[in-house]
Amino acid sequence: MNSIMYISMMAANRMLEKQAIIANNLANISTLGFKEQLVTQTLSSINNSKLYKNDSIISEKNYLYSNFSSGPINYTKRNLDLSIKGNGWFVVKDYNSKHQEGYTRNGHLKINSDGKLMINNYLVMGTSGTISLPKNKKISISSSGIIYLMDLKKEKIKNKILGKLKLIDTDPKYLKRGNNGIFYLNKQGRKKLGKVIPDNHHIRLNSGMLEDSNVNINENLINMISNERSFSIEMKIISNDDENSQRANQLLNINS
Structure with missing residues (x-):
């Protein structure tokens, strides 16, 4: 040769x-x-x-x-479809690791048979851990990620708070690509930020909208x-x- x-x-x-x-x-x-x-x-x-x-x-x-x-926004009018305004990430539990969280821009939320909030078969993380919801109840999610219980008869939001979505923001240089559109902290990120990034209460959401691929x-x-x-x-x-x-x-x- x-x-x-x-x-x-x-x-x-x-x-x-x-x-x-x-x-x-x-x-x-x-x-x-x-x-x-x-x-x-x-x-x-x-x-x-x-x-x-x-x-x-x-x-x-x-x-x-x-x-x-950011990718283009798709209007769905579904109350469990969320998109993040500007920078930021939804947080999911990484079932392959006990000590890591995953980050995604996919805001298509679903509720599984156990009442757990999910994104693409990943458990959604709230500020106090994974989020469990009462069965056969309607919920509303505010622009700040707070989950409220709704009154089905009056179609009004009750004062009862069921939890808050954990929303984070970080420099992309600290992220590495994983599977299914999930990102994780890389070595530099874990060294700089630790294993868990704290909730950012300044991030805001749009309801009834989803961010498509960019x-x-x-x-x-x-x-x-x-x-x-x-x-x-x-x-x-x-x-x-x-x-x-x-x-x-x-x-x-x-x-x-």
């Missing part, structure tokens, strides 16, 4: 990784609160590599980051086509280089 083939193979691998990210973005166009994942490529020099001890090889590496801009369809489709063409070029370079190497070996055999 020569340096040209090696560089093209590395570039092709990076393009396959990028294509998988683009495909995942497009697959989550309809996922509520989904944050688009973006890719940038960095170049670095590999000196004295095992393959080429006397050469300096330029290597490409993909750097992944998330687009945290994936830019047109941009991702263009990137997918461009990436596919670049991959084809790299594969052509590898094929031509392999063909040239075979011809060179044949000439050497004839001369010898």
